[in-house]
Amino acid sequence: MTYKTKFTRLLALCMLAGLYLSQTVAAQAPATHDEEIHKMVNEVSADNLRTLVEKMVSFETRHSLSSTTDKKRGIGAAREWVKSEFEKYAKASNGRMTVDMDRYTVKGDGRRIPQDVEMANVVATLKGTDPNDDRVIIVAGHLDSRATDVMDAKSKAPGANDDASGVAIVMEMARVMASRQFPATLVFVAFQGEEQGLYGSRHMAERVKKEGWNLVAVLNNDIVGNSYSAEMGIHDNTRVRVFSEATPSNETEEQARLRRTLGSENDGPSRNLARYMKMTGEAYVDQIEVVLGYRPDRFLRGGDHTPFNQQGYAAVRMSEMNEDFDHQHQDVRKENGKQYGDLTEFMDFEYLRKNTAVNLATMANLGRAPHAPEKVGVLTANLTNKTDLKWDAPAKGKKPAGYYILMRETSSQTWDKKFFVKDTKVTLPYSKDNYFFAVQAADELGHTSLPVLPVPVRQ
Numbered sequence: 001m002t003y004k005t006k007f008t009r010l011l012a013l014c015m016l017a018g019l020y021l022s023q024t025v026a027a028q029a030p031a032t033h034d035e036e037i038h039k040m041v042n043e044v045s046a047d048n049l050r051t052l053v054e055k056m057v058s059f060e061t062r063h064s065l066s067s068t069t070d071k072k073r074g075i076g077a078a079r080e081w082v083k084s085e086f087e088k089y090a091k092a093s094n095g096r097m098t099v100d101m102d103r104y105t106v107k108g109d110g111r112r113i114p115q116d117v118e119m120a121n122v123v124a125t126l127k128g129t130d131p132n133d134d135r136v137i138i139v140a141g142h143l144d145s146r147a148t149d150v151m152d153a154k155s156k157a158p159g160a161n162d163d164a165s166g167v168a169i170v171m172e173m174a175r176v177m178a179s180r181q182f183p184a185t186l187v188f189v190a191f192q193g194e195e196q197g198l199y200g201s202r203h204m205a206e207r208v209k210k211e212g213w214n215l216v217a218v219l220n221n222d223i224v225g226n227s228y229s230a231e232m233g234i235h236d237n238t239r240v241r242v243f244s245e246a247t248p249s250n251e252t253e254e255q256a257r258l259r260r261t262l263g264s265e266n267d268g269p270s271r272n273l274a275r276y277m278k279m280t281g282e283a284y285v286d287q288i289e290v291v292l293g294y295r296p297d298r299f300l301r302g303g304d305h306t307p308f309n310q311q312g313y314a315a316v317r318m319s320e321m322n323e324d325f326d327h328q329h330q331d332v333r334k335e336n337g338k339q340y341g342d343l344t345e346f347m348d349f350e351y352l353r354k355n356t357a358v359n360l361a362t363m364a365n366l367g368r369a370p371h372a373p374e375k376v377g378v379l380t381a382n383l384t385n386k387t388d389l390k391w392d393a394p395a396k397g398k399k400p401a402g403y404y405i406l407m408r409e410t411s412s413q414t415w416d417k418k419f420f421v422k423d424t425k426v427t428l429p430y431s432k433d434n435y436f437f438a439v440q441a442a443d444e445l446g447h448t449s450l451p452v453l454p455v456p457v458r459q
C-alpha cells in the first residue's frame with residue numbers, strides 16, 4: 001500500500017469516526033464568541049487604568065488606620081473618591097447600578113488593630129436584568145495599603161501595585177459594564193482592611209452567607225500590574241497567575257470520602273472557576289496566558305478570596321507572574337541609589353489592561369450564561385466502556401440552548417475536549433474510568449455556566 005493510499009484510508013476512517021460521533025452526541029453547537037464581549041474588552045483602556053492608579057496613589061496613604069476625616073490624605077478620602085467614581089459610572093446604567101459604602105466595625109485585637117475601628121467596603125452593584133436569575137458574581141481588589149511596618153498609618157504608602165492595581169481593574173470594569181445588560185447581578189468591590197487581616201472580605205463573605213446570596217464566583221485581584229522582576233531579570237507581560245483551592249475549605253466528611261473515591265481532588269468549584277477564567281480569558285484577550293496556580297494562594301500567603309472559600313464559595317485570586325518585592329510592602333526611600341516603594345513608575349499598564357480584560361471577559365461570559373445544570377449524575381448501574389451522563393435543566397435563569405460536556409484525561413490539567421448536546425442526557429463513547437467529565441449549560445451565543453462534575457447515580 002502506498003503512503004498516499006494509507007493516508008486516504010486513514011482520512012476516511014477519521015471521517016467515519018467523526019460522523020459516528022456527530023450522530024451519537026453532537027448537535028448544532030452555539031456560537032463561541034459574543035461580539036459585545038469583544039467590544040467591552042476593547043474598551044478597557046491602559047490610560048484610564050493609569051489615571052485611576054495615580055489618583056489612588058495621590059492620597060499618600062490608604063492605610064486602614066489612617067485618617068477618615070482628612071479630605072485629601074488617607075483611607076477616608078480614598079473611599080469617598082472610589083464611591084464618587086462608581087456613582088459617575090452608574091449614570092450610564094439606567095438606575096440599575098447602585099453604590100454603597102458598606103461600613104463595619106473591627107474590634108481591637110491588640111495586634112494589627114490596636115482599638116475598635118470603623119472600616120468600609122465601597123460596593124457598586126449592577127442589578128441583573130432577569131428577575132428569574134438570582135446569581136451574583138463579585139470582582140474585587142483591596143483599597144488599603146501599607147508601608148514596611150504594617151502598623152505604620154502615618155508614612156507614605158502609595159500602594160500602586162498592592163493594590164491600587166486590583167481596585168483599578170474593578171473600577172474600569174464597572175465603567176465599561178455599567179451600560180450593558182447581564183441577567184446575573186454583578187458586584188464590584190473595593191475592600192478595606194486586607195493588610196490588617198482580611199477584614200473587609202470577611203465582613204462581606206459573612207454577610208453573603210447570612211443573607212443567602214446565590215454567589216457563584218468571586219474574582220479577587222491583588223498585585224496584578226507589574227511585569228518586571230529585577231531580581232530575576234525577567235520581563236514578561238504575557239502571563240498571569242490565577243490561584244485556586246483544590247477542594248472546598250468547608251468540605252464535609254461525606255464529600256471528602258466521595259472525592260477520594262473519584263480522585264476528584266483537582267476539581268473543586270474554585271479550581272474549575274480558575275479553569276473557566278483561563279478558557280474564557282484566553283479566548284477573548286490576545287497575548288495573555290492564564291497560568292493556573294494549584295494552591296489557594298502564594299506560598300504561606302492569603303488574600304480576600306480566602307474568607308469566601310471558607311464560607312464555601314468558589315473564589316480565586318489573580319496575581320502577576322513575577323512579583324517585585326523591592327516595590328511591595330516597602331517604605332518609599334532610596335538606599336544606595338536604589339528606589340524602594342510601591343510606586344506607579346514600576347507598573348506596566350498594558351499588562352494591567354490585559355489582566356482587566358481577562359476578568360471582564362470571565363465576568364461577562366458567566367453573567368450572561370444560564371444557571372448551571374442541576375443533579376448532574378454519571379450512571380453506574382452497568383459495567384460498560386461508555387459513559388452515561390444525565391442532569392436536570394436549571395430551574396432558574398434563562399433556558400439553555402443546550403449543554404457542553406467537558407472531558408479530559410485524568411492526568412490532564414485543563415478540559416481538552418467538549419461535546420454539545422441539546423438533551424439532558426448523553427452516552428459518550430469514552431470510558432468514565434479513563435476521563436473526567438463535567439457539564440455546563442450554554443445559551444445560543446455560547447455563554448457557558450460554570451461546569452458541574454457528575455456524582456455517581458444508580459439510574
Ligand SMILES: [Zn+2]
Pocket residue numbers: 142162163194222223
Ligand atoms: Zn494586597
